[in-house]
Amino acid sequence: MKPQKTAIITGAGQGIGLAIAEKLAAQSINLILNDLEEGLVTEACERISRIHGVSTIAIAGDASSEKVIESMIKTALSNFGTVDIVIANSGITLFGAFLEYSRADFMEVSRVNQAGTFFLAQAAARVMKDQLNGGALLFTSSVTAHQSHENLAAYAMSKAALEMLAKNLVLELAPYNIRVNTIAPGATATNRTILDPEYENTWSKITPLGRAASVQDIANAAAFLVSEEARHITGQTLIIDGGWTSVSPSPYA
Template identity: 60%
Template sequence: MDFINKTAIVTGAGCGIGFEMCRQLALQGATVFLNDVDASLCKSAAESIAAEGGKCIPLTGNSSDESFVTDMITVAVAQTGRLDIAIANAGITLFGEFLTYPADSLFKVLQLNIGGSFFLAQAACRQMKRQGTGGALLFTSSVTGHQAHKDLAAYSMTKAALEMLAKNLVVEVSRYGIRVNTVAPGATATERTLNDPEYATIWSRITPMGRPATVSDIADAALFLVSDKAKHITGQSLVVDGGWTATSPSPF
């Protein structure tokens, strides 16, 4: 129970990797505020974790909205008195060829992937500074922030940006005892990817470890980075991809 008496916020957590992060945090003792833009999904996800014995509170809203992000932290602190962990997991992937990529798609990706993560980190650091007890931030990046990937110029750019943001915040917030890292998942079996019948087959073939990641694989790494076991790790990105970035064969 590494997270007893800790308060955590995780965005984009109604399903997939974010949900598993919330689940593991809650089952290891944290009070978790689970955010998703889909109200019914947010509620059912929190109820599912609570049914397993974890303390999980749903917070429905758009995590790219600065005022909503501030409200999330206000609610969390009002209920628990503190904020220890903030995980900016929310993001969208909009595929498209670079030469014809539409402006509205670009701005949507930028607003959520970069803007939402920036605002959460900013508001969380303000609260952690006031507390005077430090804390841990985590951004969900991607292997596409390390390796080129067809039709993902906009998405890849945002993920590389998050890794640079984590490095830059080391200069800004380390003096307050706040650590900032990123986890960079490779191909991962989630509700979304499993809708593609060829996904697991393709990624099992081109991943050196012989399979795509599970959501638990990613959440295990994330929890390490926000735990006291990583208390001297900051400004780093942990790639969890079964070795794919070492060889980088294309799935196309």
């Protein structure tokens, strides 16, 4: 019998991160789940463990924090012995017009989205290298890294950076059989977006496939990219948007 794998997922208390966690749990993968909100991630772990019977540990805190990153890695190793999959899903969106955008907001978006992903990937890759059996890293980008979207210049910039990071890391990590890929979700119905009563209706009208994505749509793609079925895929970005980036009509039109 193959040994169980261990995955670390940030931003996993709800939405896309939680859906990915549930998908991996159904494959008997042990989980270290992180979210800024302790109540959310604790509840997520309890629910997943109860339903899927896998070991699931919650670590609350800022996923870009050096201490939290260290805690996630150490917890995975001390409880399960390996770090096999890391999904850097945590991120923030701070809207604002380019001409008025503040330095504070820019630095915060960069810190969480770029630095948080970079240093979690670095810490995980160091462990995977020493384990000698490879691993899979997955970053969460956005369709805004491919098409312009009003009031999201800083956010789009940070997400495009993650796609280039995945591509660049192929040079350094492929020799250790560590794969690095990125998903770029489009409009997705999550706990946050459905607070806007017009969100799904608006995006359904401008998405070629006729609807916004579900979190399961995104989780299915993520689970594939970190699986053995994708063992010859690295340095790639998979856009999951129902065709929106092919036509790119603005939701504000």
